[in-house]
Structures are given as structure tokens and as C-alpha cells.
Amino acid sequence: MPHDHHDHPHALLPPEPALRVKALETILTRKGLIDPRTLDQIIDTYQNKIGPKNGAQVVARAWSDPGFRDALMQDATAVVADLGYFGRQGEHMVAVENTPDLHNMVVCTLCSCYPWPLLGIPPAWYKSDAYRARVVREPRAVLADFGVALPKETAVRVWDSTAEMRYLVIPMRPEGSEGLSVDELAALVSRDSMIGTGLAKVAK
Amino acid sequence: MTACLPASAPEPVFLHPWHAQVFALTVSLNEAGRFSWPTWVAQFSQVLARHGLDKDLDGGDDYFTAWLETLEMILAKDGAAPAPDVERLRGDWERAYLETPHGDVVRLAASQNT
Structure with a gap:
């Protein structure tokens, strides 16, 4: 087909990996192994429905309701499933609680295992070699990079996620947050505070 | 960041x-x-x-x-x-992009679409 590139510029050619992904998608669709509508649903879910807001709700309820907190610490998988936040990959969820004596951090040294149903897709830094390698070796230096300085007497524990086990950090409830509603409390819970690279925001 | x-x-x-x-x-x-x-x-x-x-x-x-x-x-x-299929379809998609006028929806040509 004759084609004049100057008068009718062609569609923008996507980068090489994008072409390869399209090739896979075409092959698998033709074989009936995937349904493009399912792919759209998955992307929509992760882009618009799942994110750190889910985790923040869990943390805020744990702060407000001792019974919920105890159940969460005992079997987070069941509690989180009850709330409708299902682990798509069948993983177990474990909640680890920060205290004045212990600060928890989460990493996946092998790849990027992460509590998707509660926090969504991990940020790039979580997937970077720099974080994955350093947080185990020098967690306090990593915390300093995130602007977090812990008291000397606070121990740091780093949890290494796996395909089967994902962790959610329950940050310490900030001072001055007494009397706030669950939704107001949830607004204080950042994504980073649930990975352990941040603290809950101070109540205003 | x-x-x-x-x-x-x-x-x-x-x-x-x-x-x-x-x-x-x-x-x-x-x-x-x-x-x-x-x-x-x-x-x-x-x-x-x-x-x-x-x-x-x-x-x-x-x-x-x-x-x-x-x-x-x-x-x-x-x-x-299989890898050869991926290479072939990848090439088909590249051609489709190069042959589709800007602004149109890019589809595989009918001859490739079987």
C-alpha cells in the first residue's frame, strides 16, 4: 500500500516491549486463553479501585477498635478477606505492629511481592535494587533517606515478603489523634507508613 | 522522587x-x-x-x-x-502501526488477522 509519510504521518510506533506485549496478547486471545475485557477489568481495578486507601482503612480500624486489632494481629488474611480485600494470588497476609520498642519494615528481596489488595501496585522504589538490597543491610540509612529518624532504643525489624506471605505494617497511632473518626484517622495513614518507610502523619 | x-x-x-x-x-x-x-x-x-x-x-x-x-x-x-509466533505477530503489529494513518485505530490487517 503506497503511503505518504509526509502528508499522512502514521500512528506513533510504540516502544519495542509494547509491540511484544501486543503480540502475546493477540496470540493468547486467538487461542482463547485470555479475554481482552478481563485485561481491561484488571487494569481498571488496579488503577482506580485498589490502592493504599484500603490499607489505611484497615489501620484506622485497628487503631479504633481493640477487638478488630486483636483479630487482625491473629489472622490478618481472614480479617482482610472479610472486608472484601481479596488476595488475588492466594497469599497470606500478616499484620506487624509498630511500637515504641520496635519499628517494622517490609521488602521483597527476590522480586516485588507486596500486599496488592491493601496497597495496590508497589511504587518503583520498592522494586528497585537499591531498596531491595539496602533495606536489609542498613535499614536505618534507608529510613533516613525517607526522612525518618527513629529513637536509638527503637529496634528495626525487616520482613522479607514471599509469594505466599505479604506484610502490612500497622504504624503507631499519632499523638493528638484521640477522638478522630475512622475516616479521619485513615487520612493520616500514608502508603509509606504501611511499608515501614514512613510514619503516620501528625493529627492537626 | x-x-x-x-x-x-x-x-x-x-x-x-x-x-x-x-x-x-x-x-x-x-x-x-x-x-x-x-x-x-x-x-x-x-x-x-x-x-x-x-x-x-x-x-x-x-x-x-x-x-x-x-x-x-x-x-x-x-x-x-512459541517464540517464532511472537516474533511474527510483533512484526505484524509494527507494520500495522507504520501503515495506519495518525489518529486512526491501529488494527492488524485482515490478511494477518487469521
């Missing part, structure tokens, strides 16, 4: 559309029982480790490049998407 953005600007979940596509493909195949998640993680970890040997991966494009390589490997091995 986000210091220059207003505090309210959300970070994009996926940096590029193909990151989202290859992610969704993988999750969909896993949910359909094509491979278990631990199997995926084991293979993906190996690819990441190999890619990280001579440079530090930044967790962006390089992360999903390793992801795509892992998926291609698994699907080539189990026969769902």
Missing part, C-alpha cells in the same frame, strides 16, 4: 500503558490457572537477579522488561506462545 510535585499529585500506578498490559496479562493467566503465583515469582526472581548482575535496576522500565521476558519464557516453554 516527588519533591517537585504538589503533595496531592498521585503517582501513576503504571508508568507506561504496556506495563499495565503485561501486568494484566500475567494476572489473568495466573487466575485462569495457567501457572501458579509461586511459579511465577520463582521464574521472575531469577530473571530479575540476572538482569541486576551488571547494573542496578531502578524498578521502572527495567522491572517490567524483566517481567515481560519472564512471561515470554513461560509461554514459550509451555507452548501457549
Whole structure:
């Protein structure tokens, strides 16, 4: 087909990996192994429905309701499933609680295992070699990079996620947050505070 | 990282559309029982480790490049998407983009669409 590139510029050619992904998608669709509508649903879910807001709700309820907190610490998988936040990959969820004596951090040294149903897709830094390698070796230096300085007497524990086990950090409830509603409390819970690279925001 | 953005600007979940596509493909195949998640993680970890040997991966494009390589490997091995088929369809898509006027929806030509 004759084609004049100057008068009718062609569609923008996507980068090489994008072409390869399209090739896979075409092959698998033709074989009936995937349904493009399912792919759209998955992307929509992760882009618009799942994110750190889910985790923040869990943390805020744990702060407000001792019974919920105890159940969460005992079997987070069941509690989180009850709330409708299902682990798509069948993983177990474990909640680890920060205290004045212990600060928890989460990493996946092998790849990027992460509590998707509660926090969504991990940020790039979580997937970077720099974080994955350093947080185990020098967690306090990593915390300093995130602007977090812990008291000397606070121990740091780093949890290494796996395909089967994902962790959610329950940050310490900030001072001055007494009397706030669950939704107001949830607004204080950042994504980073649930990975352990941040603290809950101070109540205003 | 986000210091220059207003505090309210959300970070994009996926940096590029193909990151989202290859992610969704993988999750969909896993949910359909094509491979278990631990199997995926084991293979993906190996690819990441190999890619990280001579440079530090930044967790962006390089992360999903390793992801795509892992998926291609698994699907080539189990026969769902043999490598020659992937190469052929990749070329078909490239041609389709080059032959589609800007602004039109890009589709594989009818002759390729069988």
C-alpha cells in the first residue's frame, strides 16, 4: 500500500516491549486463553479501585477498635478477606505492629511481592535494587533517606515478603489523634507508613 | 522522587500503558490457572537477579522488561506462545502501526488477522 509519510504521518510506533506485549496478547486471545475485557477489568481495578486507601482503612480500624486489632494481629488474611480485600494470588497476609520498642519494615528481596489488595501496585522504589538490597543491610540509612529518624532504643525489624506471605505494617497511632473518626484517622495513614518507610502523619 | 510535585499529585500506578498490559496479562493467566503465583515469582526472581548482575535496576522500565521476558519464557516453554509466533505477530503489529494513518485505530490487517 503506497503511503505518504509526509502528508499522512502514521500512528506513533510504540516502544519495542509494547509491540511484544501486543503480540502475546493477540496470540493468547486467538487461542482463547485470555479475554481482552478481563485485561481491561484488571487494569481498571488496579488503577482506580485498589490502592493504599484500603490499607489505611484497615489501620484506622485497628487503631479504633481493640477487638478488630486483636483479630487482625491473629489472622490478618481472614480479617482482610472479610472486608472484601481479596488476595488475588492466594497469599497470606500478616499484620506487624509498630511500637515504641520496635519499628517494622517490609521488602521483597527476590522480586516485588507486596500486599496488592491493601496497597495496590508497589511504587518503583520498592522494586528497585537499591531498596531491595539496602533495606536489609542498613535499614536505618534507608529510613533516613525517607526522612525518618527513629529513637536509638527503637529496634528495626525487616520482613522479607514471599509469594505466599505479604506484610502490612500497622504504624503507631499519632499523638493528638484521640477522638478522630475512622475516616479521619485513615487520612493520616500514608502508603509509606504501611511499608515501614514512613510514619503516620501528625493529627492537626 | 516527588519533591517537585504538589503533595496531592498521585503517582501513576503504571508508568507506561504496556506495563499495565503485561501486568494484566500475567494476572489473568495466573487466575485462569495457567501457572501458579509461586511459579511465577520463582521464574521472575531469577530473571530479575540476572538482569541486576551488571547494573542496578531502578524498578521502572527495567522491572517490567524483566517481567515481560519472564512471561515470554513461560509461554514459550509451555507452548501457549512459541517464540517464532511472537516474533511474527510483533512484526505484524509494527507494520500495522507504520501503515495506519495518525489518529486512526491501529488494527492488524485482515490478511494477518487469521
